[in-house]
Amino acid sequence: MATDENSYVKFLTKKEARMADSGVLKIFVSHSAKDLDKIKPIFKHISSMQGTKTFLAEENLEPSSEVIQTIIDKIKSADMFLVFFSKNAKESEYVQQEIGIAKGYNKIIAPILLDSNTPKAMLVNTNYVNLSDKKKEQAELRRLYFFIADNVNQKNQNKKLVDLGILAIGVGALLLNDK
DSSP states (O other): OOOSTTGGGGGSOHHHHHHHTOOSEEEEEEOOGGGHHHHHHHHHHHHHSTTEEEEOHHHHOOTTOOHHHHHHHHHHHOSEEEEEESHHHHHOHHHHHHHHHHHHTTOEEEEEESSSOOOOGGGTTOOOEEOSSTTTHHHHHHHHHHHHHHHHHHHHHHHHHHHHHHHHHHHHHHHHHHO
């Protein structure tokens, strides 16, 4: 048997190594800063869900970070893009640009309506969570949380498959080195 420790690691690509560490559902949260007080309780609940890692600019931007590039990188690396949609978000250039970036990277996009303004343009045919109707708010929040939980479970299943694939590559490499 090969004595070179972790000899199978050299057979892994960088992508496979990143995928092995990808059991967490990364969620980017887009919103108008004017709606921050409205979204904070929902954000805190989503952030506390097991298996999620959320990004909200006000909470997660590091001092001295380049804001625009950080936002692009976080959207690019996210698995899911939540956009809190409202009159304020509709008028926000930043929110509209973030939606465009998320669409460009084929992210799972879940619009969450905070008022009667509905998404247009790039999100016109996207099903949304409607929090503007107070009678349905609790049911819609449950629907959102179950949607996120289902995606966390899917991500974990995919991670297990990747882990098995990496294990198979490692075992194969060890067997080849043994010959």
